[in-house]
Amino acid sequence: MEAINISYRAMIILYALITVPVLICFFLKLGNVKQILIAVLRMTVQLAAMGLYLDFLFRFNNVWVNFGWVILMIAIANITVNRNSGLRTARMFLTVMLGLTISAFFVIVIFIFIAIRPEPFYDARYLIPISGMVIGNCMRANTIALERFYASIKKNEREFLTYLLMGATLREAALPYIRESVKSALAPHLATLATLGLVSLPGMMTGQILGGSTPIVAIKYQIGIMIAIFTAITVTTVLNLLLSLKVAFNEYSILKRDIFRN
Amino acid sequence: MVRFDTVTVSYGNTSIIQDITFGVEEFERVVLYGKSGSGKSTVLTTIVGAHIPESGTVYFGEEAVNKRNIGEVRRTVSCIGQEPVLGAEKTRDALLLPFSYRAHRGKAPPDEQINRILHDLQLDHEILEKDVSFLSSGEKQRIAIARALLLDKKIFLLDEVTSALDIESKRAVLQLFTSTPYTIISVSHDPDWFKICSRFIKIANGRIVEITATPDPAMYAVNGED
Numbered sequence: 001m002e003a004i005n006i007s008y009r010a011m012i013i014l015y016a017l018i019t020v021p022v023l024i025c026f027f028l029k030l031g032n033v034k035q036i037l038i039a040v041l042r043m044t045v046q047l048a049a050m051g052l053y054l055d056f057l058f059r060f061n062n063v064w065v066n067f068g069w070v071i072l073m074i075a076i077a078n079i080t081v082n083r084n085s086g087l088r089t090a091r092m093f094l095t096v097m098l099g100l101t102i103s104a105f106f107v108i109v110i111f112i113f114i115a116i117r118p119e120p121f122y123d124a125r126y127l128i129p130i131s132g133m134v135i136g137n138c139m140r141a142n143t144i145a146l147e148r149f150y151a152s153i154k155k156n157e158r159e160f161l162t163y164l165l166m167g168a169t170l171r172e173a174a175l176p177y178i179r180e181s182v183k184s185a186l187a188p189h190l191a192t193l194a195t196l197g198l199v200s201l202p203g204m205m206t207g208q209i210l211g212g213s214t215p216i217v218a219i220k221y222q223i224g225i226m227i228a229i230f231t232a233i234t235v236t237t238v239l240n241l242l243l244s245l246k247v248a249f250n251e252y253s254i255l256k257r258d259i260f261r262n
Numbered sequence: 263m264v265r266f267d268t269v270t271v272s273y274g275n276t277s278i279i280q281d282i283t284f285g286v287e288e289f290e291r292v293v294l295y296g297k298s299g300s301g302k303s304t305v306l307t308t309i310v311g312a313h314i315p316e317s318g319t320v321y322f323g324e325e326a327v328n329k330r331n332i333g334e335v336r337r338t339v340s341c342i343g344q345e346p347v348l349g350a351e352k353t354r355d356a357l358l359l360p361f362s363y364r365a366h367r368g369k370a371p372p373d374e375q376i377n378r379i380l381h382d383l384q385l386d387h388e389i390l391e392k393d394v395s396f397l398s399s400g401e402k403q404r405i406a407i408a409r410a411l412l413l414d415k416k417i418f419l420l421d422e423v424t425s426a427l428d429i430e431s432k433r434a435v436l437q438l439f440t441s442t443p444y445t446i447i448s449v450s451h452d453p454d455w456f457k458i459c460s461r462f463i464k465i466a467n468g469r470i471v472e473i474t475a476t477p478d479p480a481m482y483a484v485n486g487e488d
Contacts, residue, residue, distance in 0.1 A: 161310065167365035253311075
């Protein structure tokens, strides 16, 4: 059983729905009508492109293309993480790439290659969407963690120096800030885990049920992906923060100013 | 003990301190003074590697401060500011924080030593169980000093260390720093602190203007401008 297709005429009706928020924003003079229209246009173009490349990937289903695509997703996530956390991509690219790749592949290997075991193991139908979900969540968590960590050390330079003067190594001095940053990055995911099925609707599960899976199968996938995502974001935030110490601090363990965009 | 040889530190294109040259002998007590923003605190923190000089060299003993000996420099020097960082919620945890680091692990001082130092600084031992957020600025400063003493620091970089203290506490701190020979490089505007120091370095716009052996009456006027 497959999901019922939505006709193009029905899509026009769905697009017409957007006039409701547009009119509300216009009458409330929120000044964001142009922004909304651009966002909807971008979403349409991005998803259309996604539909095309997923269609290509699923048909082609080549091991190199599939893994190359995963690496490309990680690279884009990497650039987004640095840009949104106010750090210079040129300085942080390699360490963030390493942290994201290790953590993403760690859970992909366990979730897809060991738990699901598709045939072939690189099957794009499993590898691409599941990797995308894992990498997307890692991207958001790393943005929070790196932004909090470096903003906090920059703001509390004297405190950080005090730890060094008490004999702390760079890693020991950074530890209180690492703890806080990882906690902040995990908090939204913990809240989601705790309320899944009560408040938030499990996206993967909904998609699978619409696609014809039984609720039991859909629930197993949902549990699997939630654990995989939570594991990946925990590993990736800690790993990225630790790896970034090497490039973000000078030989005297003092924060370099040129890692920041501004 | 500590020597600056034509040291310049800059942020971007702006020089914070320029061509600073002076030396401090072992057990000497020196004061840096001058208007706010003149670069006094930068001189202090440059010693412990918070800034890498754009030119010139900072010497610690006979050796230039560098990436290999910076750890040792930091283990020998204590830097205490007006609002000291205690780094823990409970006072006892703040005092013992350095002993959680690998460099001092297993060397936590016995209670008797802690109590003796607290007593010398006119602090009641019950303060150990207090939450740090309930301590006054003066108490925080004395806890930071107590922690440095527990670490057996030999050199103190003190930035306005007596400014937040009441008369009694100040007397205790002055007594402590004069009864034991420590090398002290300080920033101060406190006439009582001047009395225990032997050299006075005036800094203006990041440069040393003069070095004198006795407190200059004009110093008090300069301090008044701050």
